[in-house]
Amino acid sequence: MKKTNVIQVEDLTKMFGDFKAVNGITFEVKKGEIFGFLGANGAGKTTAMKMLIGISIPTSGKAHVAGFDVFTQAEDIKKNIGYMSQKFALYDDLTVKENISFFGGIYGLTKARIKEKTKELIEDLGLQEVSNQLVGSLPLGWKQKISFSVALLHEPKIVFLDEPTGGVDPITRRQFWEMIYKAAHDGTTIFVTTHYMDEAEYCDRVSIMVNGKIEALNTPKKLKEQFQVDNMNDVFLKLARG
Amino acid sequence: MKRFVGFIKKEFYHIFRDTRSLFILFGMPIVQILLFGFAITNEINNVDMAILDHSKDATTKEIINKISASKYFSIKQILERETDIEAVFKKGKVKAVLNFETDFGKNLIKNHQATVQIITDATDPNTANTISNYINSILQNHQQEQNKAIHIDYVIVPEPRMVYNPELKSVYMFVPGVMTIILMLVSAMMTSISITREKELGTMEILLVSPIKPFQVIIGKVFPYIFLSVINAVVIVLLSIFIFKMPVQGSLFLLALESVLFIISALALGILISTISATQQTAMMISLMGLMLPVILLSGFIFPISSMPLPLQVLSNIIPAKWFIIILKGIMLKGVGLEFIWKETLILLGMTILFIGLSVKKYKIRLE
Ligand SMILES: Nc1ncnc2c1ncn2[C@@H]1O[C@H](COP(=O)(O)OP(=O)(O)O)[C@@H](O)[C@H]1O
């Protein structure tokens, strides 16, 4: 395993009964990269991600995340990653501040550190007005931004984002990607799934998954060259038609 | 430890910000107690009664006058035959019948002893008891006055008889049942709902991706409910003592230990339910149908187990609540110690260990 690869996956497979939800995928993600994990609904993105974050045991294959084996060192992986699930997941009945201090707490941050981080986060996102409001009362776009910031609270090496921009307007998506860039600039590796093909343009490299298999993997520029089209959506359409 | 404190704080936020939880946790016990509280009346007033006087002498007349003069009773009917007694009760016209034996007055003088039957309608056992006591004291009073006046000691022997509920299944008998239901509700249903809620909302996944261990998540989730269940148990016992006037005969310490054991078994059941249900709705339905119903119907709380058909009697054995109710009745009503309820305790303990084992196993499987 090369030092610069923070995620190294080889022939990873997940079966549900006879069904191969993830079918022998192989790839690696370099440190500090924004890696786009693309695919249509049901392609197997979430299933693959769950194996990498240690909450689903692979049927076969190999995978290392942050240098740890997903089969035997899931607990070590958990300390080094952040995760934002496909289902939006903060506590609606807790205020913004309460959510931050709860999640900070379960990652073992000290009280002082939580206080510092809370202040920073609220300033960065401009949440001064609503920091004592219940999260449930906020618009989805805000919740997603808070959720992302919460996933970064403990300064993980890698952050896994599962369709983080699902269901929000283009302006909010744009702002969200600015946050992703900032995190990447600070040295965090980003592993992000999406089915919005335009978002692929923002990634350093993308893989495109079709029916459990990775059918293409390269920089957006090279992929467009390879398929002789001028946007990622067409790359995807060509792939899907086979 | 610090993580644990934060977790519990969050759990209390959930509970205190949800009206449904609050109602089940604090409203239910109060509602139940009010229901039973209203059913109990320690004061009686103008109770309708009937008299069957086989003697019709001066003494019985005097007693009857005394009774009708008191504000507690009003005599509605004078009966002629024994068979009338059942008829007036059936019609619900009176709550009590006083039945004087033949030659009541003569017997008092001759034998220094005469018998009067006090028959009460015990469908409301508490009232029946009170009526019986009141009549008794009127009789005692009369007897004392007479003894002073004529200097012959005699005794009126009242023979209380309760009809319709001879074993006097009073509100005392219901307290253990109510307590069991509330503890079951709070411990099993509330935990199963609160764990399923995290699954449904997707926050469980976030918790499992964090460095917190799954068993820590579960302990964090159940701890507040242990705490609240214990508070509920204490409130129920206090209310039993102060509102129901029900003395706890046995050791409070033993009562506390047994209650904690039952709470833990209910919590384990709650966790088990949460592992097999995907939504809060399902968890609630399973808790209600799978736990509450058997507790109400099969635990002996309402229907005596001994009068159930054999298959149900057998089935009732696998219900932890049955054993807990026996234990509670033993400690609260009979005042027995562990030496009399060790068997039930052991069964409950075994069940608890089984439920914990099962839920730990089930919970692990869910993660893969
Ligand atoms: N726990 C499961 N049991 C059975 N099938 C599953 C399970 N989870 C996902 N699948 C199936 O695996 C396939 C891939 O799902 P998923 O990874 O969620 O896709 P994506 O995230 O790319 O939309 C889908 O067909 C889905 O129905």
Ligand SMILES: [Mg+2]
């Ligand atoms: Mg998905």
